[in-house]
Amino acid sequence: MNSEYLTVSEITRELKGVINPNFRHVFVRGELSNAKLWRSGHFYFTLKDENSQIKSVMFSASSRLKFKPKDGMKVLIEGKIEVYDKNGYYQLYVSKISEDGVGELYRAYEQLKKKLSKEGLFDENHKKKIPNFPKKIGVVTAANGAAIRDIITTIERRWPLCEVILFPSLVQGQLAAYQIADQIKKSENYDLDTLIVGRGGGSIEDLWCFNEEIVARAIYDCTTPVISAVGHEIDFTIADFVADLRAPTPTAAAELAVPPFKEIKAAINQLNSRSYRAIDNIFKVNKQKFDYIVNKNLFKNPLEMYQPKEIILDNLINRLEISSKSLIKENMNKLKFIKNTYVLKNPDNLIDKYHDKYLMQINKLELLNPLHTLKRGYSLARSEGKIISSADDLKSGEELEVEFKDGSVNTKVI
Amino acid sequence: MQKDDLTFEDNLKELEEIVEKLENGDVPLDDAIEEFSKAMELVKACDDKLKDANETIAKIVDENGEIIDFNIE
Structure with a gap:
């Protein structure tokens, strides 16, 4: 009957069964159009060439995109094609996207990055601290570019106490890498505090010299702390990985290289007023302590300390007087009593008594003669x-x- | 590294330390007065250094390694 008729769902499912397994891993080259990076992070676009187009989506793209997608940009895409049941579209689901034409360079870059990383050129513990208050800053860049202008004006604005010495070099083309490396080495003889190496923004090919091994090694070997300043914000150059500090632009590099004059001045002023406040406070605290001590009763009424003692003393004197008087009186009485005894009153009596005894003894002796x-x-x-x-x-x-x-x-x- | 700038940085650091010590408050009065005068000296030293600020001097090293003035066009 009608059994040869399939429902939409059925035919879609069959299409899905044919397409999905066969396009699980595809490589497609094309041009971006209707490119739109949604706030959700998903990136929707149409990939096209002269004759055809295919709807494409990259989920969570914002964190994975290594360039700013723009309409007309030629790209290389890795992903899969699946049927989307709801509207019957087939769609390209992107897992990797890169700019076309830089594939070779990109591979070289990845290889070098891996090699140098293994060698330890990116090691954190090799990185030198950027001085806080440099006096002499070297810059390796083009003499006629915007980079040196930006750096000088930024330093002048922020920290005019600093001298800028330019080591001019080509920053693009075949010879650039060699010149940059040479100037980095040369700069070591000029007693610099910090060295900025970079250039303003440009295409990935323009910036390529900062991905060259010779530049990476020169930065690594440089004893002066190096700030890389290659004008690109999305990707890192090899120079960025090796440098002691990475700045996204020459202006940013200058900002990182010197302290902000106004802030330092304000900080000193603040320290100054903090000193006054602190010493004032210390005075106050000491004054309070002093007042506290002064206001204690002892200082207010020093007599108070003596009064109880005085009472005790008076008491003792009083007792001493009383007891000494009575002692004297007592002894006077004794003396009086003794004076009044019979013997003392009639001394002759005593003598007479002893005289009689004496005579008696003499008589006794007389008898024995x-x-x-x-x-x-x-x-x-x-x-x-x-x-x-x-x-x-x-x-x-x-x-x-x-x-x-x-x-x-x-x-x-x- | 330049000696002068180490001094500026050191001065600033010492100044910060002194101020913190004073703010901590637990300093005998005599010591506090001494520290405070030291802080005033350091503030002056730092201020003097900042007064030196003029236009940034820009130089360029030529092919012979000589340093010559450099003007931004």
């Missing part, structure tokens, strides 16, 4: 001065002295 015995008719015999009290003490013939009350005689024992 041997002379009294002699007076009563007794005699005393002595031999050689010793009193003889026993007959056994005597031998016959021994002389004796016999004492009487009225004298003595010498006798002999028979």
Whole structure:
């Protein structure tokens, strides 16, 4: 019946089945038209040549595009072609896009970049710091180009304390790379603080000298810190990777090379007023501390410190007076008492008493006096001065002295 | 590197350090006065340097390596 009729969906699906697997990976060359980079980042355009055109889309293109797409631009595209069911279009989905005509150069660039990167020419730890306050800046660029003008006027505007020395060189064409490398080497003899190497914007072919190995090595070997200043904003040149600092334009390079005069002046002024404010504050704080101490009671009423002590002292004096008086009185009483004793009142009594005792003793002694015995008719015999009290003490013939009350005689024992 | 410019940079750096120290406040008064006078000297030194600013001198190195004046056309 009608079974040979397919629905739109069915035919579309069949088309999809034929087209999609066969165009999964295509390389297409063409010209851009109706190019529109949406804010979403997706890039929609029509790729065309003299006779045909194909709708194309690149999703999340803005981060991946290495050039600014413009209508009429010849491009090389890598991607796939798929059928879009909803409106029956087939569309080119782009995974890679590059400018046509630079393919060879681009490959060379990628190769060199890989090689130098491996060698360590791009290493961060080889990169030198750009001086903050340079006095002499060298510039390797064309003497008649916009680049040197931009650099000089920028430096003059920002930091006129700096001298600019131009090392003129071709910046495009066959000889440019050699001259640039030579001038970089030569600049080392001029005691520079910073060296800017670059040129204003141009086509990728024009800028090619900054992708040459000889320039890369000269920048790497240069002992002066180098700022690259190749006028292009989308892509990097090899020189940008090797340089100690990359600037997107010569003007930007000059801005990076010198400090902003006005800001530095303002900063100094600010430091000046900050100094005043700080010292003022320190004075205030010290004054407060001083006032605090001065206002303490001790300083306000120094007597207050002494008053309690004075009271204690008075008290002590008082007590001392009282106790000393009573002590004196007590002792006076004792003295008075002693003075009033009988003995002291009647000293004669005492003497009389002792005199009587004395006489009594004398009488006693009188009684014992041997002379009294002699007076009563007794005699005393002595031999050689010793009193003889026993007959056994005597031998016959021994002389004796016999004492009487009225004298003595010498006798002999028979 | 040029000695003069190191001095300018060093002066500026020292000035910043002193100001920060003073702002920190924890400095004995005598020291603070001394630091402050030092700061004033540094401000003057930096200012003097900036007063030197004239037109940027532009030179060009010729084929013989001589430095000659360079005027932007």
